[in-house]
Amino acid sequence: MMISRRTTLAALAFSLLAGTAMAADTIKIGVNEPLTGAFAASGTYVVNGAKIAADEINAKGGVLGKKIELVIEDNKSNPTEAASVAEKLITSDKVPVLMGSWGSSLTLATMPKLEEYQVPMLVETSSSGKITTSGNPFIFRISPPSSVEADAFEPIAKKLGLKKVDFLVINNDWGRGAAADFSKMLKANGVEVGLTETMDQSAQDMSAQLSKLKASDADTIMVTSAVDQLTLLFKQMAALGLKKRVITTGGSQNPDQIIAQAGAAADNTMHLTTFLPWWPEKTPNPEATAYFLGEWKKRGFEFAGATESFRGYDGIRSVAAAIAAGGGTDPASIQKGFWKVDIVGLNGPIKFAKSGPTGKESGQSKPNVYLIEITDGKVKQVQLGG
């Protein structure tokens, strides 16, 4: 139904490029992200981060002597679209490798296409456990599965003295997966788990769920969703006078955007995130972080997007490293190359370990997870300890 400006431009550019000698001189990387729909803000941030990486790599001479070229497509925050976008990128644009598809449900819908066409994909954001445990050898993930997030949160759960936790999660693989993994960890630590409420990814009014959570006897609400819905949620919590401890998971909060749009309603909320752009000197790769943030600012993007966009940047750098390590521009070489990737991303080392059933393992890198708290409109880090 909708055609984004980027899609149209990309389509136009490629109809012009198709068949020309220039196309053969570049290595195409398919980028399958939500640029419209419920996750438009997040997907756009990731794509902008990816572009910074591509420009940086090309300025340094590209990979295997060739320039890389991003073919960006909009999956409209819709799993069906995500699968058809992947098919289009592989069959029509002939990309040998993909990055995508932001959301867990979007990535899970894309995965059968990867198997069908034997093309590898770097997963930059999705956190459902199923992605790397279902036996798809074309998947290489740099974002944390929610079980890794839950484990990282374990020490602080004790320190905060949580007694009973309710969940409010987005009604898809991401949200339900997070609720399941965090419940398991909390129960193992003697924390009681109460309600698990869900919300549709495009829902704007969550007052029914919040009224129910307000009446519950839990002391803490764990929330999983992306920035746009979180902003509405915090405003509606304030409107209902809901004053419980709130902890969000998933790393797509973009805290500064929440502060800007939800104001005081975001105070005293805690967020699990995977990048600390507020303190570049403390990140695992301060030099790269400083470069990335400088470039982000130079391009006129809001600082708020950095916590999300860094994954696009790390993702494309990982793909480029896989192409270089594999030594070829065909999908099979790149798939092999992924296993040899060893770089330091903005959130620590990127190196893939085997995950899932033997013989058909997916690759999973182990990223760092941090906890931040918003106090008086400012972001501060909470030490996870341990």
Next chain:
Amino acid sequence: MDQLLQHILNALVLGGTYALLGIGLTLIFGIMNVVNFTHGALYTFGGYAMYLAAVALGLNFFVALPVALVAGLLLGAFIEFTLLRPLRRSDIDTTMLVMIGAGIIMQSGTLWIFGGVAKAVPTPFPAQPLVIGPVSLSYVNLFVLAAAIALIAITYFTINGTRLGRAMRATFQDHDTAALMGVNVSLIYTATFAIGSALAAAAGALLGPVYVVTPQMGELAAVKAFAIVILGGLGSISGATIGGFILAFAEELGAGYISSGYRDAMGFLIIIAVLLVKPTGLFARAERIG
């Protein structure tokens, strides 16, 4: 009990805006026999008109609101004049296809101009809610409810208490006879479509600041509007008003006491039930003759 009171309050606020959405759609169908597939796009248009007036032009919130409403009125008149008037004698399928096309153009146009990322519209209301005993309500929601009720009342009065309304009702009953009695039917059609559009835009302008403004905000709104109209009976204003509140209560109480995962399904379950028992809707008006 406290929770129930809060749910009822939430449903009243939600119902007001649902009613507003439903009335605009049912009015156009009832009088013009046109299924308005641009309704969702007009709702989105209202949201962006509010964003432009309040953020880009920096107008006062209470000035920006009527500006958005009038913009919706003018856009509606323009659509009627350019698209529907030449198709007056065509069958309902042709009109429907043209309106679907217009809706797609409007949505894609919004995406082209503003991009896919949501925009926030600030409100002058305090962030602290109004707390009455066990329940609380934000001032902006209270204002939205009041504005929705005022707009519904004005529409009701226009239809039932003015000369224009009498001409509209006459056209609804039989447009040929109305034309013979000296009613300018073309003008009535333009006015009807403009009023219906203004109501959709007003709903978008009121809810844009409560939520956020996105090019897709109209999709869900249009689905709900159609549901409300089916529930209330095609062409019935009081039916659409009551239908809006029924849908809001079904969603709110369904999510609160049954399952939040099926929140959007609750309304549709009720519609299926209504269609099984009373296929013309709860408050259907007599079919027009001729």
